Every structure is written in C-alpha cells, then in structure tokens.
Amino acid sequence: MALQRKLPTARSPFDRLAIDDLKSRIRPLKLRRRISAAVRSPRFLPILLIIAGAALLLFVASQYGSMYLAQKRLATRWEQEQQKHTQSPEAAADDSMIRLVIPRIELTSFVMEGTNHRSLLLGPGHMAHTPQPGDSGNSVISGHRDTFFRHIHELEKGDQIYVERGGKRVVYEVTGKKIVDPDDVSVTRPSKETELTLITCYPTYYIGPAPKRLVVFAKSAPADQEATLTTSGQKKLAHAAQN
Numbered sequence: 001m002a003l004q005r006k007l008p009t010a011r012s013p014f015d016r017l018a019i020d021d022l023k024s025r026i027r028p029l030k031l032r033r034r035i036s037a038a039v040r041s042p043r044f045l046p047i048l049l050i051i052a053g054a055a056l057l058l059f060v061a062s063q064y065g066s067m068y069l070a071q072k073r074l075a076t077r078w079e080q081e082q083q084k085h086t087q088s089p090e091a092a093a094d095d096s097m098i099r100l101v102i103p104r105i106e107l108t109s110f111v112m113e114g115t116n117h118r119s120l121l122l123g124p125g126h127m128a129h130t131p132q133p134g135d136s137g138n139s140v141i142s143g144h145r146d147t148f149f150r151h152i153h154e155l156e157k158g159d160q161i162y163v164e165r166g167g168k169r170v171v172y173e174v175t176g177k178k179i180v181d182p183d184d185v186s187v188t189r190p191s192k193e194t195e196l197t198l199i200t201c202y203p204t205y206y207i208g209p210a211p212k213r214l215v216v217f218a219k220s221a222p223a224d225q226e227a228t229l230t231t232s233g234q235k236k237l238a239h240a241a242q243n
Contacts, residue, residue, distance in 0.1 A: 067121060067122055071122070074123075078099060081097065095165050097165065098110065098111040098126065098133050099163075099164040099165070101162040102162075103159075103162075104154065104155055104159040105151040107148065109123050109124055109148050111126050113125070114126070120142065121144075124142065124148050124198075126141055130188060133196060134168065135194070137194070138189060138191040138193075138196075138197055139163075141196070141197070143199075145200045149200035152198055152200060152216050155177065161173075161174065161218050170194070171220065172194075172221065173218055174217070176216075176217050180212065180213050182213055187215045193220070195220070197216070197218070199213055199215050200213070201213060
C-alpha cells in the first residue's frame with residue numbers, strides 16, 4: 001500500500017504557522033502540475049484553436065460593426081443635410097462631408113479625413129496635404145482592399161466616379177491604372193488639373209501584407225459630360241446610392 005504524506009498536527013500556535021506556510025507552498029505546486037498536465041493533454045490543442053478562432057471572429061465582427069455604424073451615421077447625417085438644403089436652397093451647404101460614388105462597382109461610401117488606421121477602418125480616407133475631393137489639383141483617396149476598395153481593380157478607362165460635397169457633384173472619368181511599389185509617392189504628385197487618385201493594396205486577394213499598390217487615375221469630366229448622364233449611368237448611380 002502506497003504511503004501518503006501527512007501534514008504534522010499543530011501542537012502550538014507556532015506549529016499552526018508552520019503548517020499554514022507548508023500548505024501555501026503545496027497548493028501552487030499542485031496547481032502548476034495540473035496546468036502542466038492539461039497542456040500536455042492531446043485535447044488541449046483543439047480547445048486552444050477553437051478559443052483563438054472565436055476570438056478572431058469576434059475581433060473581425062467588431063471591426064466590420066464599427067465600419068457599418070460609422071457609415072450609417074454619416075448616411076443619416078447626409079440625408080438630413082440634403083433635406084435642409086432642399087427646404088432652404090439659400091442656406092450654405094456643409095462641405096465637410098464627402099460622398100464617393102462609383103456606379104461601375106456599385107460603391108457608395110463617405111470619405112473620412114486622414115489615412116491612419118482608425119480612418120481607414122471606417123471608410124476610404126482622404127490623404128492629408130492633398131486637395132479636397134472636388135477641388136482643383138490631385139486629390140488622393142486611399143482605402144482597404146478587403147472592404148471599400150475591394151473592386152476598384154475592375155475599373156476601366158472611361159468609367160465615371162462621382163464626388164459629392166457641399167451640394168455639388170464633380171464627375172471624374174477614369175484615365176488609367178497602375179501597379180506601383182508602396183514607397184512610390186510619385187502618384188500623389190500635385191497637379192494643376194482637377195484629378196482624383198484612388199490607392200489600395202495589391203494583389204486584392206493576397207494573404208498577408210500586400211507587396212504592391214494599385215493606383216487608379218481619374219480626371220474631371222468636361223462640363224457637358226458632367227451635366228448629362230447616360231441612362232445606364234443613372235440606373236447604376238441610383239442603385240449604388242440606395243446601398
């Protein structure tokens with residue numbers, strides 16, 4: 001029969017202190033042994049993977065939730081501004097909000113100011129130190145390839161892009177696209193013309209940090225082309241604006 005170690009019986013207050021000290025040393029040792037045995041168990045790895053997967057799903061869901069709520073709030077504010085402007089046309093329009101509409105890929109989103117992590121999480125970001133979208137010069141907007149700019153690689157020469165700000169709409173026409181290195185800043189160069197440059201990571205479905213950047217170039221359309229949209233363009237714009 002296996003011998004079991006028994007704790008000494010307390011005969012005085014000093015013995016009680018010694019026993020308590022011994023117990024305090026034994027308990028952490030037992031806990032460490034149990035944890036070590038659990039980690040070595042073949043069932044530990046699947047449980048760990050399930051916990052990690054659940055945590056990752058919660059993180060992604062929170063990111064997309066923040067993005068959706070931010071765009072929803074901006075859309076509500078946009079509609080309120082439109083109604084206010086309709087009721088009082090002489091009132092100055094709020095030009096702090098920018099709506100980007102690309103009918104070809106059915107994209108409608110509100111542009112955030114800045115290209116930091118937080119801004120790009122909530123929407124496409126206007127690059128600081130470049131003109132505001134719709135103004136003269138080369139305005140640069142960046143966006144994530146797995147959210148808002150997922151399909152800009154589908155844009156072709158001649159496709160239209162609409163920028164709405166301050167009660168006005170500026171129509172751009174895609175002139176081309178290019179794949180560049182991440183440190184190529186030549187695509188953000190100033191311009192005397194009214195231009196729009198869209199930038200996202202590339203390849204679109206690359207796993208991990210993408211090694212390249214996809215750049216789409218566009219210039220403001222002629223005045224007569226801005227005033228007249230084709231029937232197909234109107235349908236695409238209406239469909240995109242509803243989403």
